[in-house]
Amino acid sequence: MTVIEGYPDYMLKSIKLCEDKREKNMARPVKPMSMKAREEMLKKYHPDYMEGTKRELKVGKDKGMLLYNGIVDLLESRTVIDSKDIDLSKIDYDVDLLIIGGGGAGTVAALFAYESGVPKDRILIVTKLRHGDANSMMAQGGIQAADRQEDSPSLHYLDIYGGGHFTNKPELARALALDAPGIINWHEQLGVMYDRHEDGEFQELSGGGTCRNRMHSCKDYSGMEMMRNIRDQARNLEIPVLEFCPVAELIMDDKGQIAGGVAFNLETFEYYVIRAKATILATGGSGRLHLANYPTTNHYGATGDGLIMAYHAGANLLDLDTIQIHPTGDAYPEPLVGILSTEKIRGLGAIPLNNNGDPFVFPLEPRDVESAALIKECKEDRGIVTPTGMPGVWLDTPMIEIIHGEGTIEAKLAGEVRKFKRFGIDMAKQPILVYPTLHYQNGGVEINEKTETILPGLFAAGEVTGGVHGKNRLMGNSLLDFNVFGRRAGIYAAKYIKKAKIGKLTLNHLDKFNKMLEQANIKPKKSAPIILPEYRGEMAISRALDIF
Amino acid sequence: MTKEGQVLIEKPKESKAKNVGEKTETVEVFIMGKSYKVPAGLTIMKALEYAGYRYIRGCGCRAGFCGACSTIYRKEDEQKLGFDLACQKVVEDNMYLVQLPFVPASKAEYDIDKIVPKDSTIMGIYPEIARCVSCNTCTKSCPQDIEVMKYIQRAVRGDISKCAEISFDCIQCGLCAMRCPADIKHYHVSQLARRLRGKYLDTKSKNLASRLKEIENRKYDSEIEKLIKMDKNEIMDLYKNRKIEAEEEGEGGD
Numbered sequence: 001m002t003v004i005e006g007y008p009d010y011m012l013k014s015i016k017l018c019e020d021k022r023e024k025n026m027a028r029p030v031k032p033m034s035m036k037a038r039e040e041m042l043k044k045y046h047p048d049y050m051e052g053t054k055r056e057l058k059v060g061k062d063k064g065m066l067l068y069n070g071i072v073d074l075l076e077s078r079t080v081i082d083s084k085d086i087d088l089s090k091i092d093y094d095v096d097l098l099i100i101g102g103g104g105a106g107t108v109a110a111l112f113a114y115e116s117g118v119p120k121d122r123i124l125i126v127t128k129l130r131h132g133d134a135n136s137m138m139a140q141g142g143i144q145a146a147d148r149q150e151d152s153p154s155l156h157y158l159d160i161y162g163g164g165h166f167t168n169k170p171e172l173a174r175a176l177a178l179d180a181p182g183i184i185n186w187h188e189q190l191g192v193m194y195d196r197h198e199d200g201e202f203q204e205l206s207g208g209g210t211c212r213n214r215m216h217s218c219k220d221y222s223g224m225e226m227m228r229n230i231r232d233q234a235r236n237l238e239i240p241v242l243e244f245c246p247v248a249e250l251i252m253d254d255k256g257q258i259a260g261g262v263a264f265n266l267e268t269f270e271y272y273v274i275r276a277k278a279t280i281l282a283t284g285g286s287g288r289l290h291l292a293n294y295p296t297t298n299h300y301g302a303t304g305d306g307l308i309m310a311y312h313a314g315a316n317l318l319d320l321d322t323i324q325i326h327p328t329g330d331a332y333p334e335p336l337v338g339i340l341s342t343e344k345i346r347g348l349g350a351i352p353l354n355n356n357g358d359p360f361v362f363p364l365e366p367r368d369v370e371s372a373a374l375i376k377e378c379k380e381d382r383g384i385v386t387p388t389g390m391p392g393v394w395l396d397t398p399m400i401e402i403i404h405g406e407g408t409i410e411a412k413l414a415g416e417v418r419k420f421k422r423f424g425i426d427m428a429k430q431p432i433l434v435y436p437t438l439h440y441q442n443g444g445v446e447i448n449e450k451t452e453t454i455l456p457g458l459f460a461a462g463e464v465t466g467g468v469h470g471k472n473r474l475m476g477n478s479l480l481d482f483n484v485f486g487r488r489a490g491i492y493a494a495k496y497i498k499k500a501k502i503g504k505l506t507l508n509h510l511d512k513f514n515k516m517l518e519q520a521n522i523k524p525k526k527s528a529p530i531i532l533p534e535y536r537g538e539m540a541i542s543r544a545l546d547i548f
Numbered sequence: 549m550t551k552e553g554q555v556l557i558e559k560p561k562e563s564k565a566k567n568v569g570e571k572t573e574t575v576e577v578f579i580m581g582k583s584y585k586v587p588a589g590l591t592i593m594k595a596l597e598y599a600g601y602r603y604i605r606g607c608g609c610r611a612g613f614c615g616a617c618s619t620i621y622r623k624e625d626e627q628k629l630g631f632d633l634a635c636q637k638v639v640e641d642n643m644y645l646v647q648l649p650f651v652p653a654s655k656a657e658y659d660i661d662k663i664v665p666k667d668s669t670i671m672g673i674y675p676e677i678a679r680c681v682s683c684n685t686c687t688k689s690c691p692q693d694i695e696v697m698k699y700i701q702r703a704v705r706g707d708i709s710k711c712a713e714i715s716f717d718c719i720q721c722g723l724c725a726m727r728c729p730a731d732i733k734h735y736h737v738s739q740l741a742r743r744l745r746g747k748y749l750d751t752k753s754k755n756l757a758s759r760l761k762e763i764e765n766r767k768y769d770s771e772i773e774k775l776i777k778m779d780k781n782e783i784m785d786l787y788k789n790r791k792i793e794a795e796e797e798g799e800g801g802d
Contacts, residue, residue, distance in 0.1 A: 032795060035788050133608040133616060147759040150793070154771040161775070162787035170776040178768065181759045188752060191660060191743030193712065200751030206794035213793055221717060224613055228720065229746070232739055236657045244604060266604045299609040335591045335638055339611045347794075364794055414717050418692065419612060422636060532602070540600025 005424030007332070011433070014384055017357030018394050018431055025351055025359050026399055032362040038369045045372035045379065047292040048322045048471075059520045060311055060513070067320045070289040074308050077528035078514050081249045081262055081271075083507035088251070091275045091505075093242075095124045096497045098260050098276035100247045100306065102127030103134025104223070104482035105462025105489070106282035107230045110239045112490025118497060120239050124274065126263050128246035128283075128301040128531065132231045135284055135299055135463060136482055139223030140342035140415060141207065142215040143483075144476035145180035148204060151212040153177040160477060163209040163366045164442075164470025167319065171449045172468040172485075176477065179484040184216060186483075190229045193218055195412070205347035207475035208327075209366035215476045220342050220415045223479055245272065246305060246531055249510060250279065250313045250458070253503035258313060258457035260505070264531070277500040278457055278493040281306045282486065285441040285463035288533040291323050294438035295338025305529035306464035310445045312513045315453045318466030319443025324473055327352075327370040329437025331392030333423045338437045341416060343367075343475045345395060345432075348412065349403040353394040353431065354382040360393075368472045371436040384433060392433035401428050440478060442469050451489040457500065459493050461485035575641040592619055592634035592645060605649040610635045615721030618691065621645040631689040631723050651722030653733040658740070665744045667706025674737045677704050679730035686724035686734055692717050696724045696734050703737055711738060712745035 007015065018025075033041065043049045057065050057072050067075070097113050099106045102125050110123055125131065146156040156177040161168050184202075187194070195203040195217050205215040218225035234241070247261035251273070260276040283306030287298025296302070307317065328343065330336035346352075346363040352370075354360055354377050361373035377383055378391040385391050400409050409428040410417055420427045443466035451459045462482040469477060517524055534541075573588040577595055584599040593607060608616030617634035624642040634647055656673045663669060671677060677700055686696035699714040715738030724734040762768065775783060 032792065035784070129608055130616060133614055138609045138611055138613045147753065147756045149755060153763065153768045154775060155790070157772050157775055158783075158787055158790060161783070166780060166784065174772050174776065178763060178772065181756055181763060184756055185760055189747060191746035193716065193742055193746040193750065196750060196753070201753050201755055211790045211792050219716065221613070224719070228739060229743060232743065233660070235655060236659065238657065297611065299614065300603065300607050334589055335594070415612070418717070419636070534602070535594070535597040536600050536602055537598035540598070544600070
């Protein structure tokens with residue numbers, strides 16, 4: 001593998017076809033699929049419908065449930081902590097509210113818990129990496145909120161529910177749609193710099209599966225701009241944060257309540273016992289599990305820890321038989337494989353094209369359908385294969401400059417431009433090569449409108465939860481999700497704390513879980529949660545000794 | 549692994565590079581002074597992992613957004629130090645490199661609700677910006693190619709809006725602050741500027757204000773309740789036949 005500036009010749013030939021047909025392609029866009037056509041496309045080409053990607057879980061609350069193999073593997077592993085190793089009689093942090101995860105949902109929850117009366121020194125955020133290292137920071141395209149006169153929260157609801165194939169928990173979809181404008185307003189008060197027209201109205205684009213243009217953005221750094229503001233606010237309020245100390249297992253009490261967690265200091269290997277009257281699970285997603293062997297857009301710590309520890313304690317899960325593959329992960333050059341190219345690119349008018357420069361799909365189908373269409377095109381040999389064997393199709397970005405005027409890409413997609421420029425590709429002049437990439441954990445720990453799980457004392461918000469998006473999430477609804485449900489988690493946990501009484505701490509649930517594994521005749525080779533993925537070179541690992 | 553699902557995805561994953569074989573071109577890099585041969589074309593981050601390092605610090609989003617992996621390097625026989633992100637920069641032969649695990653940079657604490665944005669506001673909170681000697685080292689060290697010195701100068705002059713605009717793509721990696729001879733914490737300064745602009749200076753949306761009123765008056769409650777109670781086939785029809793704005797425009801307009 002050598003570093004090539006720009007595209008190799010054979011790819012340039014295909015690009016020439018895109019250029020020649022550009023005018024025609026723009027004039028005659030592909031129409032959206034019918035519901036039936038969508039269904040067939042998914043059945044044939046989406047990994048959710050492939051044989052062998054999933055199996056039935058043999059242990060615990062959701063025994064018998066069909067889940068992705070990679071998740072079942074972890075749910076059928078022994079607990080990462082052995083209860084005998086932990087001394088629960090010495091409490092290192094005694095707080096009212098423990099928030100596990102320092103991304104969007106966790107930080108928003110902290111701010112609203114504080115506003116709801118929980119004193120700052122009674123709140124503790126613990127996080128695996130740094131405060132703000134999260135998928136929230138990486139979200140590019142934007143956040144949905146129905147605030148234009150042509151739009152309404154009811155239409156937003158309909159999009160959420162239909163996009164989720166009518167499998168969402170309706171009360172959660174309603175909360176998402178109805179709380180959205182309030183969230184944008186809160187962001188304005190914090191100081192989030194949204195893209196606006198001169199009169200102050202938001203520049204709103206469409207996204208896949210949305211019937212109105214309601215995508216609010218901050219260039220293509222939308223998540224980063226939100227996260228920066230939210231985190232700055234938490235820092236100004238001096239809300240305590242423990243970094244590089246992921247919680248590895250939850251602690252319960254003798255009344256069956258969740259009563260905190262055992263945190264693990266990644267740098268000193270010490271554990272800390274954290275007792276809390278309420279715990280908010282905000283651990284995010286699981287892209288780094290590389291389900292179905294996909295590359296991922298997710299950040300380094302996205303290993304699904306929250307799912308696993310909540311399951312050990314008896315929580316139930318939803319919709320983990322689906323994953324969201326984002327249609328436009330980068331396929332070229334090699335160092336970018338799997339990294340996201342935002343849906344906003346299609347929102348601005350770029351169309352996917354095959355190796356002949358021909359369009360084959362409406363650019364803004366819901367993500368699962370769009371992905372399946374791209375996979376189909378490559379499977380049927382109408383894609384382009386890179387020198388490293390990665391398939392992809394073109395996303396004809398120069399169309400954006402024709403539609404909206406020269407300079408639009410630089411102004412609205414600064415991050416994308418910067419990313420490709422490093423490799424000698426000018427996306428304003430040349431298309432980019434894309435292929436679906438693992439992007440989002442649609443399901444997770446079931447919550448209700450108050451973000452309560454079925455376990456007393458355990459609340460959950462953000463990507464770790466299930467029910468909000470059903471079996472497929474639409475663009476712009478996850479930035480919204482962490483804000484809406486992070487806020488609700490903070491508020492409802494604050495309420496709960498007022499009455500909560502913690503009993504004697506215990507880790508019996510871990511022993512019980514390990515026993516269940518035994519009874520189910522599972523002989524786990526690994527333990528979970530895994531905390532971080534393993535990317536070391538094979539040679540280095542094969543020669544590693546564990547001698548000090 | 550299924551045959552069908554993965555036909556096209558032999559390689560991907562996080563490309564865990566194969567062991568160095570005869571055919572793979574390699575480069576020599578010096579990780580904190582120690583020599584390792586790694587496949588050419590890897591990013592600095594993947595090269596370190598290939599060599600056997602397992603990240604705790606110095607690795608975050610792996611996509612150029614979080615600023616966790618600021619890297620300082622110098623190529624043998626070169627005078628200049630290079631600054632970049634380990635997840636974005638591809639290794640080069642004879643590169644000596646080290647990553648920055650943490651940036652000590654004190655942030656001012658303020659109540660954004662109580663600040664009045666004036667020409668002197670930023671200077672009042674971060675007085676050290678007045679010490680800028682215009683050496684431009686901050687700009688040269690920015691992996692995002694932001695004109696850092698320029699936005700500090702704008703802040704000195706009290707131009708909050710422009711400071712916010714120029715600094716917008718900042719990923720807060722802290723390299724600027726580590727290099728500054730005047731001890732300015734640029735990325736904290738611009739964070740304040742952006743919040744002031746977003747909160748106080750940008751004109752606000754009237755549409756949003758009226759929608760908030762409607763929601764407060766529960767205008768949509770019954771409408772959504774109706775959708776929730778609707779028979780599955782009926783709501784599927786409604787969904788199927790809804791008018792799509794983007795389609796009618798023929799693009800995702802703005």
